[in-house]
Amino acid sequence: MNIQNTVFVKSAASRDAFIRDGKPVIAFAGRSNVGKSSVINCLVRRKNFARVSATPGKTAHVNYFLIDGGVYLADLPGYGYAKVSGTEKARWAELMEAFFASGSITAGVQIVDARHEPTGDDITMAQWFHDTGTPLTIVANKTDKLKAREIEPNLLRIADVLSANDNDTIIPFSAEKSFNRDVLVRKICEFFQTA
Ligand code: GTP
Ligand code: MG
Numbered sequence: 001m002n003i004q005n006t007v008f009v010k011s012a013a014s015r016d017a018f019i020r021d022g023k024p025v026i027a028f029a030g031r032s033n034v035g036k037s038s039v040i041n042c043l044v045r046r047k048n049f050a051r052v053s054a055t056p057g058k059t060a061h062v063n064y065f066l067i068d069g070g071v072y073l074a075d076l077p078g079y080g081y082a083k084v085s086g087t088e089k090a091r092w093a094e095l096m097e098a099f100f101a102s103g104s105i106t107a108g109v110q111i112v113d114a115r116h117e118p119t120g121d122d123i124t125m126a127q128w129f130h131d132t133g134t135p136l137t138i139v140a141n142k143t144d145k146l147k148a149r150e151i152e153p154n155l156l157r158i159a160d161v162l163s164a165n166d167n168d169t170i171i172p173f174s175a176e177k178s179f180n181r182d183v184l185v186r187k188i189c190e191f192f193q194t195a
Pocket of ligand 1: 034036037038077079143144175176
């Protein structure tokens with residue numbers, strides 16, 4: 001698999017719409033604006049693919065992309081976005097709770113900002129992957145905004161704050177520059193399944 005062919009499959013707004021067809025599902029989670037859609041666009045080498053496929057104004061959905069017929073990337077709504085109503089937040093929380101309880105997640109790609117210390121929400125998210133034994137890849141995105149010498153110490157800080165363990169993979173990344181795209185592609189290939 002080399003991510004040649006990507007199809008937008010669906011936007012799930014409720015638990016009955018979650019995909020469970022036996023193919024692996026890799027959940028892309030992270031704070032709003034951290035670059036989840038950009039990382040997916042980078043992976044599939046298509047500008048604005050993740051974004052244009054998701055219905056505008058309905059970002060509180062789980063968007064599924066099928067790559068090379070073998071693995072789903074699930075683009076999740078970002079957490080920690082202040083500018084939405086209480087009603088919208090409650091709906092988002094309910095949907096995410098259902099998604100994470102659905103037993104349909106094969107692996108997680110958690111995207112954090114390489115420049116900043118992870119937030120409380122980031123810690124909660126990583127904790128969920130750890131507690132459930134779901135393989136976790138931490139993508140420290142936007143490294144293009146850092147000086148080269150700042151990357152390593154920031155990665156160590158991120159690993160520390162998120163209580164990363166030996167099973168986790170941490171990848172310094174830039175969706176903008178496609179930096180380490182190949183590393184993340186290889187990681188995703190580990191979950192590829194022909195069926
Ligand atoms: P939500 O859908 O709101 O949760 O956001 P998101 O996590 O999907 O973020 P998105 O991909 O929409 O990117 C948010 C902003 O960050 C955009 O302005 C991107 O251009 C920018 N961005 C994403 N990745 C990078 C990166 O690697 N480097 C830089 N410099 N900017 C980036
Ligand atoms: Mg997005």
